[in-house]
Amino acid sequence: xxxxxxxxxxxxxxxxxxxxxxxxxxxxxxxxxxxxxxxxxxxxxxxxxxxxxxxxxxxxxxxxxxxxxxxxxxxxxxxxxxxxxxxxxxxxxxxxxxxxxxxxxxxxxxxxxxxxxxxxxxxxxxxxxxxxxxxxxxxxxxxxxxxxxxxxxxxxxxxxxxxxxxxxxxxxxxxxxxxxxxxxxxxxxxxxxxxxxxxxxxxxxxxxxxxxxxxxxxxxxxxxxxxxxxxxxxxxxxxxxxxxxxxxxxxxxxxxxxxxxxxxxxxxxxxxxxxxxxxxxxxxxxxxxxxxxxxxxxxxxxxxxxxxxxx
Numbered sequence: 001x002x003x004x005x006x007x008x009x010x011x012x013x014x015x016x017x018x019x020x021x022x023x024x025x026x027x028x029x030x031x032x033x034x035x036x037x038x039x040x041x042x043x044x045x046x047x048x049x050x051x052x053x054x055x056x057x058x059x060x061x062x063x064x065x066x067x068x069x070x071x072x073x074x075x076x077x078x079x080x081x082x083x084x085x086x087x088x089x090x091x092x093x094x095x096x097x098x099x100x101x102x103x104x105x106x107x108x109x110x111x112x113x114x115x116x117x118x119x120x121x122x123x124x125x126x127x128x129x130x131x132x133x134x135x136x137x138x139x140x141x142x143x144x145x146x147x148x149x150x151x152x153x154x155x156x157x158x159x160x161x162x163x164x165x166x167x168x169x170x171x172x173x174x175x176x177x178x179x180x181x182x183x184x185x186x187x188x189x190x191x192x193x194x195x196x197x198x199x200x201x202x203x204x205x206x207x208x209x210x211x212x213x214x215x216x217x218x219x220x221x222x223x224x225x226x227x228x229x230x231x232x233x234x235x236x237x238x239x240x241x242x243x244x245x246x247x248x249x250x251x252x253x254x255x256x257x258x259x260x261x262x263x264x265x266x267x268x269x270x271x272x273x274x275x276x277x278x279x280x281x282x283x284x285x286x287x288x289x290x291x292x293x294x295x296x297x298x299x300x301x302x303x304x305x306x307x308x309x310x311x
């Protein structure tokens with residue numbers, strides 16, 4: 001038989017903690033000494049060590065009592081606490097991600113509040129944010145053509161057990177897809193690429209124009225030709241003026257202006273963030289090479305700048 005002091009020496013627990021667990025009923029004594037001190041037997045010692053172990057693991061005293069009273073198995077209580085710990089770990093990862101992103105950006109208070117709000121969204125809310133974005137940019141378009149199918153197949157989400165990089169990517173992507181200008185730009189680009197890949201639905205001159213934009217303007221952009229320069233004007237003439245049946249400069253400007261919101265670097269950045277969230281290798285199957293995408297976006301951005309410079 002052991003006194004409270006002897007149990008404290010054997011287990012290293014404070015005597016006041018042992019007395020508290022006794023008073024709550026978690027550790028009933030086996031009897032009392034002639035002097036009235038509580039006494040505990042070997043079963044009580046084992047019970048005390050189990051209580052201490054569970055408490056160190058973060059199990060609440062009410063759940064400890066359920067295990068000790070055989071109203072729940074140890075496995076059931078452990079499983080419940082695993083779920084609770086997983087939720088805590090997920091929350092801590094998100095919190096750490098927000099703090100790291102604030103540190104990296106040197107964010108102002110308003111931006112910090114926005115990042116925190118995006119990080120704390122539930123899985124259902126995150127999914128709804130992405131679904132709303134995809135519905136706005138792809139709704140009503142042919143899902144088998146252009147970048148629309150790629151957008152839908154590459155639906156991003158934050159994993160249940162995200163890395164710090166994925167937390168950072170989610171915060172940035174959530175801000176990006178919530179930007180009305182970016183949404184309009186992606187919608188315009190999606191509609192543009194659907195039309196470009198369906199020559200039967202548009203004049204052949206428009207198809208040829210799209211090819212010249214990528215070929216000639218893309219080459220000029222890669223060489224570093226300034227859109228507003230004399231050479232830029234000549235390139236623009238080749239892009240726009242070499243097909244009598246093609247659109248005028250004003251008409252082309254009207255077509256390309258909505259794409260400005262997703263030209264380099266924002267459009268390519270979306271795919272980079274999606275890749276991080278989805279755990280893709282650098283150039284996954286079914287998704288355009290980022291370098292190819294950047295080149296196309298730069299070409300269209302170059303033509304847009306040249307049209308404005310030489311209006």
